[in-house]
Amino acid sequence: MKKSQISEKEIRKGEEVKGNDIREGIFNLIKLHYPNFSKDDYITLAELNQYRRLYLTSLIVQEKGELAALDRDVMEAIKNNSILSENIQDEIESELTLGQRIADKVAEFGGSWTFIIAFFSFIIIWMIVNIWFLATKPFDPFPFILLNLLLSCLAAIQAPIIMMSQNRQEQKDRQRGEHDYKINLKAELEIQLLSEKIDHLLVHQNKKLLEIQEIQTDYLEDLMRVAKKPI
Template sequence: MTSHDHSTDKGICSLTGQSVPRRELVSIDALRPALADAIRKDHPDLPAHALVSQDQIALYRSRYVNAMLASERGEMNELDRQVADSLASSELITSNTDDEIDRERTFGQRLADNVASFGGSWAFLISFGVVIGFWITINMTGATAFDPYPFILLNLILSCVAAVQAPVIMMSQQRQEAKDRARSRNDYQVNLKAELEIRHLHEKMDHLVNRQWQRLAEIQEVQIELLQELRSAQASDAKDARAAISTSRARSGGSAKPRGSKT
């Protein structure tokens, strides 16, 4: 006994006329009203329960989102287009922007980040203070002072360190700003997609509720018709029963003998 594989069933897309797996077909009645109206606008001759492939649904969903964003925000930017494409293809738009930027760092950028990280740590402050204290102690108390007071060589070294450290820290800050901008763009896309998904979910829920109410109304009409038929049948049965009782009484009364008769 062989089992039938439903994944190999084929169906016809009402829009393209192509044969696709039946599991990729969706009834147009199950779509959001706005999306279904957009499809019917381009294909007015579609039957009531037409089947549409997932590819065509994704295409019309992308058009619908683009039109909605353009009407609400004016001209669409690249971020909005990426959000619309992700909605159409049902793909995730979230990404770890920090890891992506870190993977693209050059050697100079990695060096700047490491120097800035070390320059802003307690290890740098403590070690730098120890070196300066040792330098001053040697030149104040030692017999061979190579940089006597007012420590001109030390001032020169400190100035050079500050001159080199400042642009390195600025380079690291620029990279951090780039990370912040990338994170902000990603947050904007995620928030926009979430807003659109919630709006679509509300539309779909309203559509499902309306369809459910219509079905309940149809079921109620059928129940009312059944009750009316039952009442009609009961009334007819009662009428027939009364007629049968009347006939039976009439027959029994006509066949009864008079009281004074003798056998």
């Protein structure tokens, strides 16, 4: 059995990778850590995957100068084979404070037909009560100064609450955008890793096919020699 140049342990059959089959960038990274590693040496597939991840990290660092928090989350997810597409809505909702929840509920109710119908019904009832039922001594005679004061106070309170909810919505959209970015980046890196794995399997398979063809050629040559012998 072949031994890994990195761990110096025996490699199980089918998991060995020759240095000659490794991409140049990854090979140079391995050689940076293990100077004695050559094209004729072997490592395990797990060790190769580890250096593939390190190589991808180095590429991102070269491109951006420094890994951002989002990129670190993605590389950690690739390293641990974890899933990023969890339910982000539940995560966002769990981080809300009581005031933010109230602001969202008020903004949601203030922008509904229920609020509009109830509000206009209240205004109409207010006017009818003061004009018809309390015509002799209304508590808010025409032009309804008290009603105007209540409407002004309602508008003054409702406007900042709605702005608070809009700020929360912008924060939610930003978090969703960051989440989508992490998923897209992870998918791109995983596809690149998968492509390299497929390339390695194809090279390995082609070697096996060539070996089988060489054996078949040897059989044919033996048969030809037997057929040419005089009886």
